[in-house]
Amino acid sequence: MRQLWMSAIVAGALSFGAATAADSDLAWLQRSSIFHSGLRQAHTIALTFDDGPNKNTGPVLDVLKAHNVKATFFVVGEVAATHHNMLARISNEGSLIANHSATHPLLTGLYDNDPEKLIHQLRMVHDEIAPYMKPGDKFYFRAPYGYWRSAHAAILNADPVLRDYIGPIYWDIGGQISMRDGYIMSSTDWDCWRHKWSAQTCAKGYLREIRRSDGGVVLMHSLYAKSAELADTVIEAMQEEGYRFVRLDEVPEYRQYETPQTAPAVAQLSSPQMVLVRNEDVK
Numbered sequence: 652m653r654q655l656w657m658s659a660i661v662a663g664a665l666s667f668g669a670a671t672a673a674d675s676d677l678a679w680l681q682r683s684s685i686f687h688s689g690l691r692q693a694h695t696i697a698l699t700f701d702d703g704p705n706k707n708t709g710p711v712l713d714v715l716k717a718h719n720v721k722a723t724f725f726v727v728g729e730v731a732a733t734h735h736n737m738l739a740r741i742s743n744e745g746s747l748i749a750n751h752s753a754t755h756p757l758l759t760g761l762y763d764n765d766p767e768k769l770i771h772q773l774r775m776v777h778d779e780i781a782p783y784m785k786p787g788d789k790f791y792f793r794a795p796y797g798y799w800r801s802a803h804a805a806i807l808n809a810d811p812v813l814r815d816y817i818g819p820i821y822w823d824i825g826g827q828i829s830m831r832d833g834y835i836m837s838s839t840d841w842d843c844w845r846h847k848w849s850a851q852t853c854a855k856g857y858l859r860e861i862r863r864s865d866g867g868v869v870l871m872h873s874l875y876a877k878s879a880e881l882a883d884t885v886i887e888a889m890q891e892e893g894y895r896f897v898r899l900d901e902v903p904e905y906r907q908y909e910t911p912q913t914a915p916a917v918a919q920l921s922s923p924q925m926v927l928v929r930n931e932d933v934k
């Protein structure tokens with residue numbers, strides 16, 4: 652059940668002896684998206700499928716299974732709500748479920764003054780996906796549209812569940828279509844489909860961008876009729892070229908952003924100090 656929260660401005664310094672400077676700098680949700688994955692030049696690919704799952708995610712999972720590839724699915728709560736069977740499949744077949752907000756809004760400054768609304772965007776999804784995650788699975792977050800504000804990190808890190816999230820995770824590959832001399836140099840799937848390109852044409856952009864960077868975190872979506880064929884084409888070519896496929900929790904670079912289990916309950920926050928407390932704790 653969703654808990655009610657309210658914000659309180661707490662005057663004066665908050666001190667939590669267990670936190671070190673390094674912890675508070677590196678752990679927690681970050682003040683800006685994490686752009687550096689460490690997978691470039693590593694001949695390693697982390698496929699990420701955003702905005703689902705829906706009925707078109709099933710064929711994508713079939714493709715992953717056929718190639719013995721594990722990926723990460725950043726799900727949107729209101730989409731996943733009617734496809735819990737897909738959440739179960741993602742988990743059962745060894746891929747990782749991650750959080751991409753409840754309704755995929757642009758998390759603008761409007762949320763700065765409405766912490767409960769912001770927290771709901773992540774907690775709603777968390778409550779939905781948590782039952783399908785395996786013991787020990789880590790929680791990752793990607794901001795809708797990759798848009799992130801530092802003020803939001805402070806608000807979310809005060810939540811006892813969301814503080815354990817790693818992110819926001821950005822991507823290396825798949826952000827946009829680019830062309831040079833008539834060649835597709837990079838692709839992003841939703842825009843390929845908008846241009847009515849085939850999966851084979853769209854894949855060329857992904858493959859060229861992956862080869863140029865020799866690996867990275869790849870952004871795709873598992874929502875569309877051609878999603879499975881695109882994934883199949885990219886995976887097949889990359890496996891032939893010896894690329895390794897990993898889930899985000901196999902990316903060593905991200906380990907530094909994990910919140911230590913010994914960390915205090917609430918992060919030290921910069922002034923003005925905003926702390927989120929349960930309604931029942933408010934006298």
Ligand SMILES: [Zn+2]
Binds near residue numbers: 702751795796
């Ligand atoms: Zn998205």
